[in-house]
Amino acid sequence: MGNAIPKYFKYWGKAEKDGSYHLLPYHCLDVAAVGWILLNPKKSLCLRVAAQLGVEPGWLRDFFVFCLALHDMGKFSRAFQGLITDLSPDLVKANPRMQYTERHDTLGFWLWREHLSPQLEKPLSGNGEWLKKIEPWLEIVTGHHGIPPKKSGGRISNFFEREDEEAACHFVLNIHSLFLSGFAHAALRNNGLKQRLKTVSWQLAGTAALADWLGSNQEYFKYCSEPEELAVYSHKHALPSAEKAIQSMPAKPKTSRFQGLSNLFPFIKQSTPLQEYAINEPLNDRPQLFILEDVTGAGKSEAALILTHRLLSAGLADGLYVALPTMATANAMYNRLGKVYRRFYKSSDLPSLVLAHGARDLSDAFRKSVFLSEDQAADLNYSEGHDEQEQELSATAYCNAWLADNRKKALLADVGVGTLDQALLAVLPARHQSLRLLGLGRKVLLVDEVHAYDNYMQKLLDALLETHARQGGSVILLSATLPQTMRANLVVAFHRGLGDNTSEIHNNAYPLATHLPAAGESEKHIDTREEVKRSVMIEQLEAEEAIIEQIRQAVSKGQCVCWIRNTVKAARASYRTLADCKWLDDEHLHLFHSRFAMVDRQRVESDTVGRFGEKSNHKDREGQVLIATQVVEQSLDLDFDVLITDLAPIDLIIQRAGRLRRHIRDERGNRLRELNAKDRRGTPILYLFAPDPTKDANANWLKTHQKGTQAVYPHVGRLWLTAKLLLKDGKGKFTMPDDARGLIEGVYSHEAEDAITGSLLDASIEAVGKNLMQQSMADLNALKLNKGYTRSSGDWDEESRISTRLTEQESISVALAYVKEGRLCPYAKDTHHEWAMSVVKIPEWEWEKAKQQITATIQKLIEDLKTEVKALRWLEVFPLTNETATYYSAGDGWQLETGESL
Known part of the structure; x- marks a missing residue:
């Protein structure tokens, strides 16, 4: 390097609390080097994206790596540089009048659009026209923190001094010489390329984020604060470090040849x-x-x-x-x-x-x-604060939290x-x-x-x-x-x-x-296997007293029973009722719902599968009773001798019936594994807890008996059609697979819904309106991916505010804790990832009520804990103290003392 050190070496790009820092040009080259390896022209990713763009793989790598080297241009902002002011006298001095009120990713895009693009037209006059085509590419790379940059909203003079603009301009010119010397810029003038870029921009944005995270890993990219030629640093440090970083990842496994069923599933005869x-x-x-x-x-x-x-x-x-x-x-x-x-x-x-x-x-x-290695140093957060919108995390720190x-x-x-x-x-x-x-x-x-x-x-x-x-x-x-x-x-x-x-x-x-x-x-x-061709009898039970008696009779015969309730509140109530029965002890009564901390949920789930699953025998099952919610209706391989279910839509009733005598067993419940063996437990009977589906049913037909059910499944007309389809004079029958399509279409087809009339129809129309609202919300929330990776493609916000489900009650993730020696410790003990295993999801309104019990002293402990355990920043924390111990137990899960939710 000559005597004149380029001004762009006066800017830091990464920093630690001990005062060490990494020069901004070097971090940009680190990320570009990772991108160079990720976009190997012979590998699947580059080949696939290049084909979709209609360009050569080598062209794509050259140009996108150039763009990656510009991903952090926003850090040339004096406002950003002023976030840490005591690193070195060799760096630019802070300007206290310039406040860091906009993220550096957005600042980088603004800098290009308002200053660099017009300023670079003259020095790059031979290829100046391509500058007009590069903007969407830079939108992709400057949005490397997971959200596209804002396109407008501020003046760059509020964030950049003239010296900053000159340094950035000089850096871009040198990066262009380093990566695009002899490059075929003409391809950028292809009018179809911009449109095709919109399709693949999402994959390229993911690649940019990946490259930035890898390029921020200090295990491979050591901090360097001494200026040297960009080309020298790139070849001497950045590329070798990028090779090591990528080589540390497990190699992509090679697929084996499919050799038939027995090789994939040896247990299937x-x-x-x-x-x-x-x-x-x-x-x-x-x-x-x-x-x-x-x-x-x-x-x-x-x-x-x-x-x-x-x-x-x-x-x-x-x-x-x-x-x-x-x-x-x-x-x-x-x-x-x-x-x-x-x-x-x-x-x-x-x-x-x-x-x-x-x-x-x-x-x-x-x-x-x-x-991420366990001992990888975390980069210094650029600003502090518990509100994520007020806090910008460096790539590594955000990577850690993610x-x-x-x-x-x-x-x-x-x-x-x-x-x-x-x-x-x-x-x-x-x-x-x-x-x-x-x-x-x-x-x-x-x-x-x-x-x-x-x-x-x-x-x-x-x-x-x-x-x-x-x-x-x-x-x-x-x-x-x-x-x-x-x-x-x-x-x-x-x-x-x-x-x-x-x-x-x-x-x-x-x-x-x-x-x-x-x-x-x-x-x-397709035909189905003989073992699952069967008829199921349906018997109606209209009163909870009749259900309790049915359970008592089954237990007296040594049978295992499951009652599937539609709400947690109903499940707990039934559990408590049975707990008061003298003929059923605690060892034979169990509760399973969704409101357990992860450590307890896994235990309850494991116990449930062990007691009622494929490998269970009569000793495990005899006289056992499980009160459960919808957590057992799908994918868990469970088998009950007797199954009782609250009324639900027909598809869920069929799913639940699949847990009734699912396996081939003898009279006592032991598995029969002989080929072509038949179940010896008699005709399966599904007990349906439902009111009589009379012709004159009104909007309160179900609410009178099962208010919670109608809250969970608000289309009461479909519930009525389900009961009507299954029951005649309190009994019914269906045969699988023969009746499957008829049952589903008998509730969900337009023709079937024509039978819903009167106030029942009015209540159902309200549910239909909610369904249409849900579809509209999905259309509103979903990204307009055809617009490409740009801010206008969606209503961008933090992930914690984006909903993948619409429910009547929003859920809050809460980490349970207890106080020990003046500190908060995780509820889950002696397990890996103790805080993750301490999390329970509860309705938002319950959290609003529960958090009122948190004292100022405990709140200070929570704030200290969130500073120490970064992953807890996006969770609520609830301490189980003497005053709040009744809110949670390992056996019952989360519950408020009063006013339980559904």
């Missing part, structure tokens, strides 16, 4: 018809949609994993994300998938499997691959299991949604229980399917009870993403496999 379909259905070379409809117990999950392995083996996918409706269903699938996912890959490789919530059995290799939420890791893992919510955030204006889209990429998106979502989530799922197809991803949807209108909407959404005309679907058969686009027949009627 005889395949089901649906599994045979999955083995033999021809694949094509495009993103494809499978919808598998069959009864509970037909092997849908295994069939889906067979298709997944075939897609992976054929090079049509790079991984898998399994999306489920609840944490309980995700836990169950995680356990099942843990036994098989390694067989997708070569035995010598170590693929990552991650659960998208909680902290169970996280892969060590993946934890390291998420770019990664502390285990649900988000699943979209980066080779194989992830979690709730659908985590995938839906990819199409909502949530911070770092672009990284979620990048993580989903060419993964197979497997959505189980696809019928289980409300209109809001269904509409968001449509948007996700469209986007996933456009990114080149395949989708597998599973359901036992999918209405035809819902199936049609899902097909239309996927085809929209492919840019194809929608194939007509018209087959009403059941079970049914739909494959689009298909090499042959797109809809195929």
Whole structure:
């Protein structure tokens, strides 16, 4: 370097509390170096994005890496530099009149638009026209903290001194010489490129965020404050460090060849018809949609994993994300998938499997691959404060907080299991949604229980399917009870993403496999296995006293019983009633609902599966009674001798009936595993707690008996149709799979709903209005992805304010704690991730009431705790003291002393 040191070396880019700092130009080169390796022209990501853009892979890498080197231009702002004023006399001096009131990502975009672009036209006159085309690219890279920059709203003179503008201009010129010497700028003049960029901008934004996080890792990028030539630093430090950072991540595992059912599932001795379909259905070379409809117990999950392995083996996918409706269903699938996912890959490789919530059995290799060592130094936060909107976090610090939420890791893992919510955030204006889209990429998106979502989530799922197809991803949807209108909407959404005309679907058969686009027949009627062909008798119970008597009789016979209540309040009330019965002791009575802290929920769930699951025997089951909510109705492999259920929509009744004598057992409840064995427990009877579905039913038909049920399932007309369909003179019967389609369409079709009249219709119309409102809210909230990665694509806000579900009661995540020696300690003890395991979700109104019990002294402890444990910044904390101990117990979960919610 000559005698004159460029002014851009007078700016810091990263800093620590001990006073050490990393020069801004070097951090920019670090991130560019990571991008250079991530966008290897021979690797899938670069090839895929370049193909969609219609450019050469090498061209894409050269140009996007140049843009990445400009991602932190906003840090040339004197307002930003003034955040830390005592690092070195060699750095620019702070200007106290310039306040840091706008984020540096937005400042960087403003600087380019208002000053750099016009100033650079003359020095880059030979290629000046391309400067007009670069703006959307810089919008992508300056938005590397997960939200696109604001396009307007302030004057750069309020944030930048002339010296800052000159330094930034000089830096851009040198970066252009370093990365774009001899570059084919003419391609930027292609009018179609800007439009195509909108489609892939989301993947590039995710790549920019990823590059910034990796490039901020001090384990590989050591701080440097001594000026040297940019080219020298890039080749001597940035590129070698980037190589090490990326090499530290586990190599992408190589897919194994699909070798049939027995290799993937050694325990399956005889395949089901649906599994045979999955083995033999021809694949094509495009993103494809499978919808598998069959009864509970037909092997849908295994069939889906067979298709997944075939897609992976054929090079049509790079991984898998399994999306489920609840944490309980995700836990169950995680356990099942843990036994098989390694067989997708070569035995010598170590693929990552991650659960998208909680902290169970996280892969060590993946934890390291998420770019954070336990001893990695956290960069100094740029500003302090507990309000996230007032606090800007450095890339590493925000990365730490982001990664502390285990649900988000699943979209980066080779194989992830979690709730659908985590995938839906990819199409909502949530911070770092672009990284979620990048993580989903060419993964197979497997959505189980696809019928289980409300209109809001269904509409968001449509948007996700469209986007996933456009990114080149395949989708597998599973359901036992999918209405035809819902199936049609899902097909239309996927085809929209492919840019194809929608194939007509018209087959009403059941079970049914739909494959689009298909090499042959797109809809195929599939038989189901003999063991799940059965009739279920229905008996109506109108009074709770009759239900208690039914439970007493079952217990006296040594049978196990489950009563599925529709609300937590009702479940607790029934539990307390049974606890007072002398004929039932505490060892035989159990409660399972959603309002337990994670550590207790996992225990209760594990106990439930052990007591009533596949491996249970008569000793585990005899005389056991479980009072549960909807947590048991989906995906948990449970089997009860006697099942009682509150009235619910027909699809949920069918789901719940799938937990009634699910396995083949003898008279005492022991498993019978002989081939073609028959269940010896007699005809299964489902007891339905419901009022009589009379013709003159009015709006209060159900509310009088089950107020909570109507609050949870407000379309009372569909509940009435369900009861009417199932009951005649208090009894009924359905046969699976023969009656499945008729039952679903008998409640959800337009023709069926014509039977709803009078005040019952008025109440139902109100529910329909809410459904339409939910769809409108989904349309309003979902990103307009066709606009590209830009601020106007959505109502951007912090993730904590973005909802993937619309409910009557908003939920709040609360970490439970207790006071020990003047400090707050996590409720969960002797476990990994103790704070995550201490979290319980409760209704917002309950939190508003509970937090009034927090004293000023305790509030100070909470504030200190949140400063110490960064992941708690986005959670509420509730201490269990002598005064508040009754709010939570390991056996009952969360409850207020009075005024329980639904």
